[in-house]
Amino acid sequence: MRNYTTQMDAARKGIVTPEMEVVAKKEHMPVDRLMKLVAEGKVAICANKNHKSLNPEGVGSMLRTKINVNLGVSRDCKDYDMEMQKVMSAVNLGAEAIMDLSSHGDTQPFRRKLTSDCPAMIGTVPIYDSVIHYQRDLATLTAKDFIDVIRLHAEDGVDFMTLHCGITRKTIEQIKKHKRKMNIVSRGGSLVFAWMSMTGEENPFYEYFDEILDICEEYDVTISLGDACRPGCLADATDVCQIEELVRLGELTKRAWDHNVQVMVEGPGHVPLDQVAANMKVQQTLCMGAPFYVLGPIVTDIAPGYDHITSAIGGAVAAMNGAAFLCYVTPAEHLALPNVDDVKQGIIASKIAAHAADIAKGIPGARDMDDRMADARRNLDWDAQFACALDPETAKAIRDDRLPEDDHNDTCSMCGKFCAVRSMNKALAGEYIDIL
Numbered sequence: 001m002r003n004y005t006t007q008m009d010a011a012r013k014g015i016v017t018p019e020m021e022v023v024a025k026k027e028h029m030p031v032d033r034l035m036k037l038v039a040e041g042k043v044a045i046c047a048n049k050n051h052k053s054l055n056p057e058g059v060g061s062m063l064r065t066k067i068n069v070n071l072g073v074s075r076d077c078k079d080y081d082m083e084m085q086k087v088m089s090a091v092n093l094g095a096e097a098i099m100d101l102s103s104h105g106d107t108q109p110f111r112r113k114l115t116s117d118c119p120a121m122i123g124t125v126p127i128y129d130s131v132i133h134y135q136r137d138l139a140t141l142t143a144k145d146f147i148d149v150i151r152l153h154a155e156d157g158v159d160f161m162t163l164h165c166g167i168t169r170k171t172i173e174q175i176k177k178h179k180r181k182m183n184i185v186s187r188g189g190s191l192v193f194a195w196m197s198m199t200g201e202e203n204p205f206y207e208y209f210d211e212i213l214d215i216c217e218e219y220d221v222t223i224s225l226g227d228a229c230r231p232g233c234l235a236d237a238t239d240v241c242q243i244e245e246l247v248r249l250g251e252l253t254k255r256a257w258d259h260n261v262q263v264m265v266e267g268p269g270h271v272p273l274d275q276v277a278a279n280m281k282v283q284q285t286l287c288m289g290a291p292f293y294v295l296g297p298i299v300t301d302i303a304p305g306y307d308h309i310t311s312a313i314g315g316a317v318a319a320m321n322g323a324a325f326l327c328y329v330t331p332a333e334h335l336a337l338p339n340v341d342d343v344k345q346g347i348i349a350s351k352i353a354a355h356a357a358d359i360a361k362g363i364p365g366a367r368d369m370d371d372r373m374a375d376a377r378r379n380l381d382w383d384a385q386f387a388c389a390l391d392p393e394t395a396k397a398i399r400d401d402r403l404p405e406d407d408h409n410d411t412c413s414m415c416g417k418f419c420a421v422r423s424m425n426k427a428l429a430g431e432y433i434d435i436l
Ligand code: SF4
Pocket: 411, 412, 413, 414, 415, 416, 418, 419, 420, 421, 422
């Protein structure tokens, strides 16, 4: 019988939970230090009591940077089995979290399948599911309807939920007054905005925040405070709407922590590269070090088809400067629903960004594999190189497709006998170097 409610409650009582033990080991960190960070809210261990298959992870800027993959059934892709296969291959490629953004049919069986089978943290956005769950138009839903969906997701074992609590009726005036180029591009944020506009009522996720906290405390759901006003283009970055919402997210973070509810804060968005670090610092200050979960940042608006790259550039700089959690972006961003290959490209790009940042931050053990890769390259040991690769399959396929004409294991077809590695190995061993 647990004598604590949430991981944060346990940490504040000085109780080391089984999840803390696992995370401390994965992060090469003494468990006492981790417990202190959880108690302070600087690390969130998103672990719903009902997610029995979870292999827990910690999210915090002093830990390895984690990545999230968005999946889920939709009207244009409603095959549950195929979506589950995508989930498992995302986990195998290194995703630590899956957000189920299902927007079609009966969403509960898929959600329950995720929390019964998937070892990654599971996140949802209850406002997306509300319209589907009730099969009613948005304007007819009540605050109680939304809160009941949050409770349903909590009971189903969801580890973290994106809740757009930070926009209020004041935001409606601000959006009209400040004339952004892209208005609101957050899907959940636009739904909350639309609901407030149609009903004339206050944002229920803000107005009934205390009731939501009670549910999250009961099941240990981490609130991922959604950034409804995240910029949707470079011109809107770091504007009044974004920062004003962030100030409110800071206030809500404090209220959640007072309830022992764990929090992550979501961040931008589209941001010019020179503003990324400043955005991270401002968030850390306003939200008192709560883990920052960034959706990009995409650093240029003109590369549709390559937004896994634009976001990896922003993600690496963001994580190096304090972001803890990167939401993947695929080449299909802004264009279409990602297919299997897009999902893979997005995951690998995010993993590269996260890993590059971890090395820069000096996360313990982060560079070990890079050092092993350097040894394998010096030894021209191709199998060892593939074993160190983030995507061994692609690396091997490229090499096998274009092997050098002779001495297959000696060089690659890039430089052939002019291979610098081979020449240096032979020279240092006092051997004759044949080039022609
Ligand atoms: S041939 Fe050139 S690219 Fe290939 S392993 Fe040697 S030095 Fe590297």
